[in-house]
Amino acid sequence: MISNSVNLQEKAHWVWRETLEIHRRAPETRIASSLSPIEIFVALYYGGVLRIDPTNPRWIERDRCVISKGHGSICMYPILADLGFFPAEELQRVCKAGGILGGIPDPIIPGYETINGSLGHGLGVASGMALGLKRNGGRQSVFVVSGDGELHEGANWEAIMFASQHKLDNLHLIVDNNSISMLGFTDDIVSHDGLAKRLEAFGWQCVDVDGHNVLDLQSQLLNLKADLNGRPKALIARTLKGRGVPGLENEALAHILMPKADLLDSLLDADDAR
Template identity: 90%
Template structure:
């Protein structure tokens, strides 16, 4: 298990900076979706939540982490490199010939469990993993990080019912609830108002948290992981899409916008001068 002695706030800021740097080198990556989930991933991977081993990514006793919003996990690249899943030199080759890190991650990358290109399927896959582990008497937990826009897809609600039916209390859904999908605010498409109540009505244990308060995210995940009462668990993390980037943060079309290179250079230089 990764030590939770790391200063999580400092680590989250470092990941934000490194995510901008990755996007500056590979502008085809989705930056806004990656910036909203940073504290979620920092809490998972540095906060003592996941039981994993970077020297053996397929260790049988590991907790599983399914990253359903694959395009929105470019911030995972510096995390995995920092933890030793692959050499840090790979960060210079994102979306380049010969590199293993693409715009959409896949299992060729040590630390990724699944193919994550087609959205809306991560929770179903994770539910199957959780059921398999439980039926085989295994104690490992399964976490799945989903975008809120994915919850517009019916397959997720089938998985939500399935997980409750089979009492998958080893399953943890984390929703990056940044309120913006590909083409606008989710409230203008299919609202997620009352999401906690909806999940609870389906038999889930569910809590909501400020998704940019990394310590609160960590504490809630650790608390949920400790509960084994037969209910699957969900953490709804309220976040901002494009967080920290002017003209991108909380913009309706942030998903498909790309900040100008000059702005990225300014933000990176300002960060280095801190």
């Protein structure tokens, strides 16, 4: 099992750094949306939230983590390698022929549950998994990490209604609420203002947290997971797209901006000197 003693903040910083390194080697990857959910994934994977066995990715008793963020989960690559899902050498050939780690993670990667890339499918599939587990008497939990932009996809709302109807309290939606989709701030496109209240109106239990406070994320997720109260759970994590990269952080077009190699070099050098 995953040790709970790991320093989560240090781990999150290490993942941030590794993610930048991957992007420097593979500039085809989308970096900004992979920097906002780092603490979410660190809390899930190192914080004792997910029950998983890296040596047996398809372990039947595992908690299911459905990652739905498309391009925006490149930061999972160092995490899964670090945990032992696949050899760390894979990180050297992201987006390269013969590798398994693409610009969008696929389920050929040990540790990934489903197809990811076309947005808005994760929550529905996860709801089916949660229903199947419940009807089977299983005690495993299902987590979904979704971007806020992909909540524009209507199929999500079909699943949101479905999950509360069927009292899927083993289902947890974590929204990486960085407030920016590809062409700008969601408030200027189709707003998700008051997302927690909207989900509550649909029968979900919601918490709204600072998505970069990894310790708070950890404790909230552990609480939500333990609370089998007949309601699906949503954790709305307020995050910054492109976090920690000047010119990218919270920029309207962060999704399509590519930081220059020398900027990445100087950021990493400064980090070395830290």
